[in-house]
Amino acid sequence: PTENHPVAATYFKQAAKRGAELIVMDPRGQALRKQATHMLQFRPGSDVSLLSAIMHVIVEEELYDTQFIQARTEGFERMKQHLAAFSPEAMAEICGIAPDIIRAVARSYARARTAMIFWGMGVTQHVHGTDNARCLISLALMCGQVGRPGTGLHPLRGQNNxxxxxxxxxxxxxxxxxxxxxxxxxxxxxxxxxxxxxxxxxxxxxxxxxxxxxxxxxxxxxxxxxxxxxxxxxxxxxxxxxxxxxxxxxxxxxxxxxxxxxxxxxxxxxxxxxxxxxxxxxxxxxxxxxxxxxxxxxxxxxxxxxxxxxxxxxxxxxxxxxxxxxxxxxxxxxxxxxxxxxxxxxxxxxYPCDAPDVPGHEVILDEKFPTASGRGKFVPVAIVPPDEQPDHDYPMVLTTGRVLEHWHTGAITRRASMLDTLEPEAVACLHPADLQRIGIVPGDKIEVVTRRGRIEIAARIDPAVPEGALFIPFCYREAAANLLTNPALDPYGKIPEVKYCAARVSPVA
Known part of the structure; x- marks a missing residue:
């Protein structure tokens, strides 16, 4: 959020300063980790395994909101049976987060009087993006964190309107x-x-x-x-x-x-x-x-x-x-x-607003959900791997996104001289161990190749990027990250998997 939604991030920081617990989940380390109670830097593409493990703990320890579930939802018994296979111990091998951390986060969310879930495009831009969202919805439903002030699910949209x-x-x-x-x-x-x-x-x-x-x-x-x-x-x-x-x-x-x-x-x-x-x-x-x-x-x-x-x-x-x-x-x-x-x-x-002279409703879904039954639905989801896995020819994981200084494709912000002065050059961010393994130092040119294209770009050292992965902003026309990305679609939302593809990185002679 500090890069993609800096205004929202300010509110998160202020809430943490006032004593709120802040749990951050992201494959990339980020600035908000300084304010976070827990920072879960999980393996790219393993969202479902992590979220299902959290729900497993809530079910196993009976931390769920029985009254809300009985009154407002459907499908919980089926969901409980489905989650039995997603223990933190089993999922830790997939998502890379220790079982004790998963349990601590589950207890913190479930026991909170009010809790809100915010997510960005990193959740949805996968072939399993809809399943990721379904897990977040189920998590909120089982803890009754919907329809009250201070609760809810809030997707931080990709653009302002x-x-x-x-x-x-x-x-x-x-x-x-x-x-x-x-x-x-x-x-x-x-x-x-x-x-x-x-x-x-x-x-x-x-x-x-x-x-x-x-x-x-x-x-x-x-x-x-x-x-x-x-x-x-x-x-x-x-x-x-x-x-x-x-x-x-x-x-x-x-x-x-x-x-x-x-x-x-x-x-x-x-x-x-x-x-x-x-x-x-x-x-x-x-x-x-x-x-x-x-x-x-x-x-x-x-x-x-x-x-x-x-x-x-x-x-x-x-x-x-x-x-x-x-x-x-x-x-x-x-x-x-x-x-x-x-x-x-x-x-x-x-909106919605009941009359021309009264404020609109700040809280919705307090009585019913927009389903045929009026109840929120638990939807069990399976672990779906990314469309393209690293292999011998393409051993690294490429993820793309934004930087604070440049908006989307840079069509506006790269024409702003001050912003372009702050971040003037296309860079690929890599973990220090990967720079050493490839045999380069920060500032060296590297070639990044996927099954769809290649670019040459400067390397930047970034300990927040997990080892075996690289991050490239997609705002630079001279090294366009989307020449590399995978167009495979989520079957429901039809959103492409621009947050994960296999890549090869080598020095430019």
Whole structure:
């Protein structure tokens, strides 16, 4: 969090300073370990084994919340039977965490009056990412740590408005407010709202689109505010797909690596140059107000999209973001009582909200869960290995992520002179023992090779990286980490496994 979510990390540090127990689990050591009661640096890809061992202890020692389980959940007896095989002693060999530490963490979480779980993209960007999340949900359910102030599960999203975009339906298999497109009742609602029939087939995710281009199923794309030439796994394959397209339109605020492949570039306005809302992880809809005039021919995204729609024969006629928000309110019950005028007056309102003049609910799921039965479900999961394991040819584990100074693919922050001065050079972080074994010193150039590509990059010594692994930020175009990463998908969430692949490292002569 100190690198990916520094604002959230500040709150964690403050809580620890006030006496809260802070448990950090991460394959990489991190700055928060200084404030942590326990720092569990487990082996990359072994999330399920560690979390299942923690739940095993809670079941074995009967630390679970019987009243909550009986009143609010289903499937616990089956879960108990499943967890019997996941003792800390058995799982320690897989996850690398000592049994006594696993037991101490389990007791600490289960006995806490209130406990919250936060997780980032390192949990979900695996072929078993959904299973990782299911384990966290089951852990919270069995201890009754849901639906009360100071409890809950809080995914720290990858970007600032992922929650808002997802709420609004920017998921290829869902309508706004998470109705599945193949659900006839949900589809009928939006067909009535928009006055036209809608496709019942789920759309493609980003990695699936790349494959569809190579199969000549997709022949043109309109990319808005995305940089897949840098952010997609197996980026060489993704770039070849972009080059193959018959027509590519890119709408962005800068000439990104993706825009280089475009036939048409549409200049968009940046955040301080437009009005609109963003919604964060705790469901707070926040008003953003235009502070600067847009340069040159740059226009707001909604305006550009509407102009294209009109030229395609659609009768879109929005006057601005307020009109669009009004339609969103008609489409999305989650926005009930959160009108544009209220947001202008209050700046931020949390949903769900019961009336126009009362605050939104800070705590949800206090009475029922969004399931057919209204109960939270325990879902047993098996240990699924990473798609690609180290071997003789590729003996190390590569993981990727962000650094504090640069955001995502660096399209914005690497144009900020101060930030680029702080972290100007692409580096691969390795454990001191691996540097010695490879025969290099910090600053030497190394070649990193996977089954998909190769890069040359400077080596940095980092004792926080586990031995046998290396960490590369994916923000540097001159040594693009995603040229190396694995596009294998989680079968449920369709998220690629960019946090784990086999790699070979050698000195550059």
């Amino acid at each position: 992922v929650q808002g975009a997802s709420d609004a339906g920017l998921i290829p298999m869902m309508f706004p407010d998470y109705g599945l497109v193949d659900n006839a009742e949900k589809r009928a609602k939006f067909e009535t709202l928009w006055g036209q029939p809608l496709d019942p087939e789920p759309g493609l995710t980003v990695v699936e689109i790349t494959e569809a281009i190579h199969k000549d199923v997709v022949r043109g794309m309109y990319i808005m505010g995305e940089n897949p030439a840098m952010s997609d796994p197996n980026a060489g394959h993704a770039r070849a797909a972009l080059a193959k397209l018959e027509h590519l339109v890119v709408q962005d605020i800068f000439l990104t690596e993706t825009a280089i492949y475009a036939d048409v570039i549409l200049p968009a306005t940046a955040w301080p140059e437009k009005d609109g809302t963003v919604t964060n992880t705790n469901r707070q809809v926040q008003m953003g107000r235009k502070a600067l005039d847009a340069p040159g021919e740059a226009r707001p995204d909604w305006w550009i999209t509407q102009q294209i729609a009109r030229r395609l024969g659609l009768d879109w006629d929005y006057d601005g973001p307020a009109d669009i928000h009004a339609e969103m309110m008609r489409a999305m019950p989650s926005l009930n009582n959160i009108g544009w005028e209220r947001l202008q007056a209050e700046s931020a309102v949390t």
